Amino acid sequence: MRAAIVGGGWAGLAAAVELARSGAQVTLFEAARQLGGRARSVETHGQRLDNGQHLLIGAYRETLELMKDVGADPRQLLKRLPLELNFPAGKNNHFRMRLPRLPAPWHLAAGLLGARGVGFAEKIGAVRFMRFLQGVRYRLDADCTVSALLDRHHQHGLLRRYLWEALCLAALNTAPEQASAQIFVNTLRDTLGGGRAATDLLLPATDLEQVFPAAAARFIVAHGGKIRLATRIESIESIDDNFELAGERFDYVVVAVGPQHAAPLLAGQPATAESARLLAGYRFEPIATVYCGYPPQLRLPFPMLGLAAQNGGQIGQWVFDRGMLCGTPGVIAFVLSGHGAWEKLDKPTLVAQLDSELSAALCTRLPAIEWQQVIREQRATFSCRPGLHRPAARTARNGLWLAGDYVCADYPATLEAAVRSGLAAARGILLESRS
Structure with a gap:
């Protein structure tokens, strides 16, 4: 079985790793001269930096497992710290909340109640808010904005600003006034509502290329795969039940690029024209x-x-x-x-x-x-807004799959969402090929 992966970001690499270790003949096409997508390394002023300062958290279960699978040891490459939100703001205004290493949920309760720079009433209100979310199993009756959800549950003052709104912007990259409350609640479920280790901060101790892309590339090549950098795929042609990309034929294709780049590729297939229109409308x-x-x-x-x-x-x-x-x-x-x-x-x-x-x-x-x-x-x-329609990994065209953080419907645009989407597409292909 021959599979083409279009895009060498973390979603495409995850899909390629999963397919390659299962025996598929994988070819990964990346338009840039390096792998990593929006989480890649750059060199400037004699420094090896990243195109953005990313962080991971302990709840990134699939990412951490995949790192280990390809030989990138999270214990060496990531600095694990207990979650600490530290906002120094002058001599007399300092907010700090640190989750101690206690069993869940006591770590969260202790962290909230011990937060500095915030009144007791706000702390109790935050505890009640989390208990409400636990009571409804982190499922809202209807999606709304994060701001509306916080208003409804009387989350005001410094904890709203330094905890809920700060986490929303960090996780969803969308202002609370516009962000999806349900997606935000999903992130709370798997972090603050999860086990103690799920809330840990995992800060890269090296450049992002070494955290995952470089090891993933070595793994793919070692398992017979090919990686073609500086190769932009402009179209995907259908030939009978197969696909043609860059002059080669494939049984399956995973489109693992951003929505704005996936839309024109999908528009060339009549069966996926509706998906193309959906993604073209993303903000x-x-x-x-x-x-x-x-x-x-x-x-x-x-x-x-x-x-x-x-x-x-x-x-x-x-x-x-x-x-x-x-x-x-x-x-x-x-x-x-x-x-x-x-x-x-x-x-x-x-x-x-x-x-x-x-x-x-x-x-x-x-x-x-x-x-x-x-x-x-x-x-x-x-832009992770209320009610945003997310495409499925399997498209309406047999053999054509999608991967990318926007495909992982439960999560915002994070590295974990990208990895999960890539693994889901690969596992779907493997299941389909065996049926």
Whole structure:
């Protein structure tokens, strides 16, 4: 059985690994000169960085298992830390919530009740909100926005801002006023509502290529697969029951590219024209990662900090110390998710404002920035809104499958969703080929 994978992101790599280890003849086509898709590595200013500062969590079960399968040891490549939301905002305004290493659900209760910078009434309200979600088994009667759900359950004040809204923006990359409450609740189910280890932060201790794509590529080739970089697939031709791509014939095809790229490929097949129209209508959210090279003595108090905007003019969200994570002292990564005022700022203004906000949050004057790199992904993720229709992995054209985070209907646009979708497509093909 010959299978073509279109797209070398984490979804396409997951599908290729699963098919290759099951004996299929796999050819993976990637338009770029490197693998990884939207979670890839770049080189700049003598540094090996990433196109975005990604993080994983303990609930990423399929991703962690697949890493181990291809020889990428999560214990060496990921720095595991208990979930800590740390928002320093000056001398007298510091929110911090850390989940202790206790059995679930006591770790969550202890973390909420022990949170600093927030009143007791808010803590009890947050506990009640989680108990409600547990009582309805994390299924809402009808989808709505995250903001509407929080309003309905009287989640206000600092916990709303630093916990619920911060988690929503980080996980869904969509503002709470527009984000799907059901998808957000799904993420709470598998993290805060899961086992203690599910909430752990897994921060890459190296560049993203080494976390999974490089090992996956070696695995695919070792199992007889082929990887063709810098090869863009413009169309998928049907020939009888087979497909033709780049002059080769295949029994199965997995389209594992973003919605905007999948739509024209699907439009060429009459059976999938409706799916193409669906994906062509998707909206997207941006992400910017602002790398700043400070002198190597600069060190943040924690590998990941939140920047708590104190007024409408502030833009900071998250900041990562790559020196603590990746052994590159002085390299600081600011991450900005979803549409916002930051999009209108040019590079010098954006860098200067984030530097100023971090300085104010830490109550210290930072050393001068030695170099800077701004990476903007205008279509980083699909906009995860209420009632968004998601396509199935199996299309209406026999042998043609979809993979990508937008296909994994229970999850937002995350690495885990991408991996799960790739595995689901591959396993569906294997099952179909044996029937």
